[in-house]
Amino acid sequence: MPPQEVNRDAVVSTGRSRPERVALLGVLLVVLVEAIWLVARLPNAALVADGGAVVVASWASVACAAVAYRSPPPLRRFWGLLAATMALSAVARALWALHRTSSGDIPHTRLVGLVFITGIVLGTTAFLLSPSAPHSTVGRGRAVLDGVIVGLSLVPIGWVVVFQDIAADELTEPEHTLALVFPMLDLVQLTILVAVAGPSRPMWRPLAVLGASLCVRAAADIGYVWLLAHDSYVAGHPIDLGWPLTCLLVGLATRHAAPPDHAHLDETTIPPVPPWWRVALPYLPVGGAIVAVLLARHPTGQTPPLVLVCVLALLAVLALRQGLAANENLRLVARLRQLAYADQLTGLPNRLMFTRRLRRAIREDAPVAVLLLDLDGFKQVNDRFGHATGDALLVNIADKMCEAVDGDGTVARLGGDEFAVLVDGDRPVPPERLAERLLTALKPADDEEDVGTHPSASIGIAEYGPQHATHSDLLRDADIAMYAAKAAGKSAYRTCTPELRESAVSRAELIADLRRAVDEEQLELQFQPIIDLGTGQVHSAEALVRWRHPRLGTLAPGRFLPLAEETGLILPIDRWVIHEACRAAAIWRRGAPEATIAVNIAAAHLRRPDLIATVTGATAAAGLAPRALTLELTESALIEGSESVLDRLRQLRELGIRIAIDDFGTGYSSLSYLHRIPATELKIDRSFVARLGEDARAYATVNMVSSLAEAFDLRVVAEGVETDRQHDAVAAIGCAHGQGYLYGRPGSLADLSTSLTGS
Template sequence: MPPQEVNRDAVVATGSSRVPPGPSRPGRLGLAVAVAVVLVEAFWLVARLPAAALVADLGAIAVAGWAAVACAGVSRRHPPSLRRFWTLLAVTMALSAVSRALWALGRVSSGETPHTPLVGLVFITGIVLGTIGILSSPTAPHSTVGRGRVLLDGVIVGLSLVPIGWVVVFRDVAAAPLAEPDHALALVYPTFDLVQLTILAAVTGSSRTMWCPLTVLGGSLAVRAVADIGYVWLLAHGSYVPGHLVDLGWPLTCLLVGVATRYPPPAESVDTDETIVPPAPPWWRAALPYLPVGGAIVAVLLARRPTGQTPPLILVCVLGLLAVLALRQGLAANENLRLVAQLRQLAYADQLTGLPNRLMFTRRLRRAIREESPVSVLLLDLDGFKQVNDRFGHATGDALLVSIADRMRDAVDGDGTVARLGGDEFAVLVDADRPVSPERLAERLLTALRPADDEEDVGTHPSASIGIAEYGPQHATHSDLLRDADIAMYAAKAAGKSAYRTCTPALRESAVSRAELIAELRRAVDEGQLELEFQPIVDLRSGVVRSAEALVRWRHPRLGMLSPGRFLPLAEETGLILPIDRWVIHEACRAAAVWRRGAPDATVAVNIAAAHLRRPDLIATVTGATSAAGLAPRALTLELTESALIEGSEAVLDRLRQLRELGIRIAIDDFGTGYSSLSYLHRIPATELKIDRSFVARLGEDARAYATVNMVSSLADAFDLRVVAEGVETDRQHDAVAAIGCAQGQGYLYGRPGSLADLRSAFTGF
């Protein structure tokens, strides 16, 4: 794929609206000329034509100059984050051209191969600036410590390879021209090449994705390292002459740098978990700086002269290597300590609020219990926090948690340890050294969490319920203490929320009984402990029983018959209401099919929990029950509480409409006790309203109750809904609801809940 197409595709992938221009025509022409120069030089050197040394010098200067111009040009086209990288490479190429020009001038003027300090200084300065450029690349470490570690890794590799190179190249050529002082400078070039190549390998190896220019630069550095090593070899053996084929390596190196400018900038990073969390480095990345050290040790032993002396250059490199290794290990130790501190922060602190987390809180609590010191735990849970998340979003919820954490810190004010246990649950640990009582601290917390007068949206500041537990002989472990605090917290919620309660033996016993009852309720359906009773519903005009409401009872093996109020709230909290509802629907349909044999118009009513309304399998459950019992759908009425219907989503309303289309009747139970609204009567496909018993009980005694029932009856007529009056227990109440115009009545006056056998005799004509 041509570089221009790569550039355009990469920009499209980033989603940028601005397409960076591809290489211009002068840029393409420059590349073509540079390639032509390298090819001409290669042909010239291979053919050993006259003036090969001059051609090699001019070719290297020309290509290096072109590469400098190309890097400078691309630095203006790429994003600001890459300008330093390309600018430093441009300076490196310019210095390479200058050093080669000085080399050529020195060679022409002296007629010998020059190794002057000036040439070496210019060239090495370029290498140093190029190394800084590599450390400024997009894949390089962003921290100063990380860059320093990579730099030291490169120096370790470079110094380690000097003794190895000495043994391989120079051991048997001690009398070679390299022994001269002006030639010894040539030994530095391969060392710097390997340092730079190691740094580039470390930078690219630690990145999740490879940026193409760095790959091309790696090839460039590898070519230069081979050329410099070959040059030093030839020089050591006295066989190097200007214009040798090895000279082709330097313009080829600069040509690859120029080719790297043809690639597009890297795609912009997206702020996701994959980019925030850096990838684990490969194994070779960790071992890279230490792999050549063993070879260097062996090389030092082999480099000893027959006199037992070590060459000064090798000795200096070894001492330098030891110093750099010590510095590298010190840096690694410092970084490890920093990482340990970060891990401790991650392990023991909540990342959102900065408070101690559950693990830290538990450690401190266990230590206090182990020391047998008086300690108290305040467990705080926000009331209605889920509604904040649902209404305003999780970002608002997180901001609220941070605000609450700050308020709790200020309220506790050093009198306890505040922690976030998770979600919207917080805790405060109060030990013996704190003079304040846990009850007083709970009052301060409740006061601090109340919304201030200047806070406009009170809905984003839920109240809190606090449970208090004090360590005592009954607490064998920290879990027992937290359990008691949890028991007290739920008692505070049951008391109306925005309150605190202290755990007492009575609360503890009640909680244990509640837990046992929940465990037994899980087995009640499977073991056939549930029973249905039926309460008749009469036609107020004729007095004939036309329907019955199915009411579930629990025949507990130890506690006897339990009313719905004892176990249905527990079933709703634990999700057990769903299997109970399904059992009730099936049993009620079977019972109705039996009594409809003698009373074809009789119907049955079944209460449905709010949780069942939100389940997509509600329709399948109802239709499956009627089909299995052979019951006509119009003979089944589903009674739904007013609050459950108001909170229903569009999916719930659509589900109810489908049930109505099937013939199932929909009754609004306990009408008038919730947040009654005319708007939801328009939306809900109801067929009847059941007036709550609290209004019926006051008929004949309270004129407002009579007016309320009369108004509901008139409203039902307007919406074509049948009215059922619940809780009719006296003749006076019967006369009142009949006079108002209620179609049906239900209550002890007409019959108490009983078995199916008791109900059968109540149906006319059965």
């Protein structure tokens, strides 16, 4: 295979070989010589003009063909058509010269005109296939019609400017009456080029050079028409220089043949808004054409037939252009409606459309019910498998929902992983039955169970009633019921009841109050002692947060911490607890230098990079030694933790901070993580301690954990010790420390200080 064919589809290089540069210099020399010859009116100027035009057009054809051969397919057609255009221009000029030398007349033969016009048509097609041109047939048709409108508008204007003062007998010559055809075609081409060049992006440089070429050709054709109409044109006139200059510029355009910067844009790219002049371009010369029709008269007082024909054609093209614009507007309106009311991923009605239909159903005073469906664990699908998998899952779920509803309701996607079903009218199927059908349809098949990309769904049902003033109230109740379904274990449905509604209102009020709790100093710490089972002495305590609610009294952590974790308020609460606990520990250690404090850390805080800065800042501000602080972390938080979380814990441990695993024994993979977590302490969950003496398996579990901790050199704390029997059991097993109501309930700073100093 020849070397040049290896990269035939590659991007065109802007470099040129030595023969190409020599050819360009030769062509420039030809144009320069022709210019001097014509301006100086030297002998045989007509022959020089014709020969120069043929040479330059032939060179431009070869240059375009060479670039087409090296170009990728989209550009290959563009440059190939331009090569054909230049070749036809050379042939037409040669025929022109041959006819002129043989007859001595200015050659306006049908053959020459046909060749010229064919070249113009091919050049126009090249513009429509350029990288900047519209990709749709409608867009290309619009550009062509714009060009035709401008070209037809030129005929009446040109008639008034050029032929108005010409004698009637001089207008019978074909070269006079049809002389405006070529300037008209020039303007058609130039308008199409402007229409496809790209309104708001940088213009592709070859199109700019080709635009300059068309301007030169239009000026030359208009000048030729003027001279011809006034019987002043002779072959070899300096105006003839315009045609080789036109071809020269086409050839020079090949020196910038690299693809445009926006060639990589696809159909997803938002098209730019065209400037006002681009929209008005085809209509600007129409006004001039109308005025020209009123002024255009034969010396006999009649409107010339050519002008009438062009005006009628102009009106027809304008009507076609307006019809096309009206059709595009209708399609645009339909597209905008689709974008406004349909979900672009699933094709279902979106939130806006669902809300409109819900409002209409309520106005019709018919039975209305809403099923609100939310996927359980969909975020994990996105995080684990990526958003493409998540999108595919949503489309699959939408299809399954439509199949399950089967015309008994309207399925919509409200956003994210939230769907809704509107049931209105006679409702042949009760909403509860529809919910059961949906849950059955969304269950993964046996071969999909292990893939991990089929989360369950929770459904909330609300039926329109007197308690719903607006559609928003109905959606709120469906949302309340949906969260109740999630709390019930997921993959379930619940119908909103007055009790659920009241509970949700109370919950919302509690969340609003919790947002103010930290700023208004409503939180307080209580401290539960941890004793040494061997000596009975207190050397440590766990800090437990309480909320002194101004209306509900003191609230235990179980009442508000889950809400705090759900809303993100756990972070400021955690920071406050850490700082307050460190200050309290610093005070205790004045009387008991070995005392330590334990603080619970939420999973959300554990995943934050600023955890280390928060902890070290709190110990430094209180003047507390890092070894006096223990961070208690639940097994579930550690199991879900990433490698960065484990690195964070190792850094804390290197600083001297102690790490305790709270509620040990409740996680399903405790042993697999124990060797990776830099823990210093295990706290046996109270559920095992509570069964000691009654359940042999609980005794065996505590004994096993104690032995495991000893093997890992970890301190063991038995939580929830409330009876002497439990105390004796954990002491016999070998647990070194205990915590529970038997040794002391959570109390104030003063109570714990007494225990520490008195020990």
